Amino acid sequence: MEYELRVQTAPEWVDVAKSDFNAFLQDHAACERKAAALAMSMVQHYPDKPDLIRGMIDLAMEEMAHFREVMKIMLDRGLQQANDEKDPYIRALLKLIRKDGRTYLLDRLLIFSIVEKRGHERFHLLGESLDDAKMKDFYLRLAKAENRHYTLFVKLAHQYYGQQEVQDRLDELLDAEAEIVKQLPFRAAVH
Numbered sequence: 065m066e067y068e069l070r071v072q073t074a075p076e077w078v079d080v081a082k083s084d085f086n087a088f089l090q091d092h093a094a095c096e097r098k099a100a101a102l103a104m105s106m107v108q109h110y111p112d113k114p115d116l117i118r119g120m121i122d123l124a125m126e127e128m129a130h131f132r133e134v135m136k137i138m139l140d141r142g143l144q145q146a147n148d149e150k151d152p153y154i155r156a157l158l159k160l161i162r163k164d165g166r167t168y169l170l171d172r173l174l175i176f177s178i179v180e181k182r183g184h185e186r187f188h189l190l191g192e193s194l195d196d197a198k199m200k201d202f203y204l205r206l207a208k209a210e211n212r213h214y215t216l217f218v219k220l221a222h223q224y225y226g227q228q229e230v231q232d233r234l235d236e237l238l239d240a241e242a243e244i245v246k247q248l249p250f251r252a253a254v255h
């Protein structure tokens with residue numbers, strides 16, 4: 065069920081993220097909140113898929129726990145949440161979802177998996193580079209969680225679609241994601 069991303073994030077991304085760490089935290093908090101909301105919307109949309117519901121409820125709770133932790137760090141620093149902005153990376157990926165009813169779930173599961181995998185990669189990069197022991201620990205712990213999340217989504221994809229179809233579509237989406245990552249400028253944000 066495991067796979068690799070097709071392009072690695074350049075180390076300069078860490079410098080940009082840390083150049084305005086408050087902005088990074090604000091974006092990170094929004095990512096966790098949106099991940100929890102998305103998991104709950106999956107629960108609502110697929111009432112006939114018990115394994116998906118179980119997985120998504122667990123995921124929503126874990127993303128909420130992450131949100132609580134990032135918000136605590138922000139509040140301790142006297143930081144407010146930023147206005148909600150569309151994330152250009154997520155927006156580009158969501159455009160790849162086919163509207164055909166049969167493959168809609170497959171595309172969503174695989175795209176969400178790739179987003180988790182990219183989150184894992186970036187939190188790990190950031191965690192490794194931080195000097196503050198507590199923050200380093202925090203980001204390395206989150207990186208591990210995102211690593212579990214990416215496999216959860218692929219497992220679900222395999223449950224509802226055939227092996228070859230999942231593999232072929234994952235191939236296409238990983239290529240597309242690599243192109244998106246190459247084209248987007250770095251920001252003080254997760255993506």
Ligand SMILES: [Fe+2]
Nearest residue numbers: 096099127130
């Ligand atoms: Fe998370």
Ligand SMILES: [Fe+2]
Nearest residue numbers: 099180210213
């Ligand atoms: Fe996650």
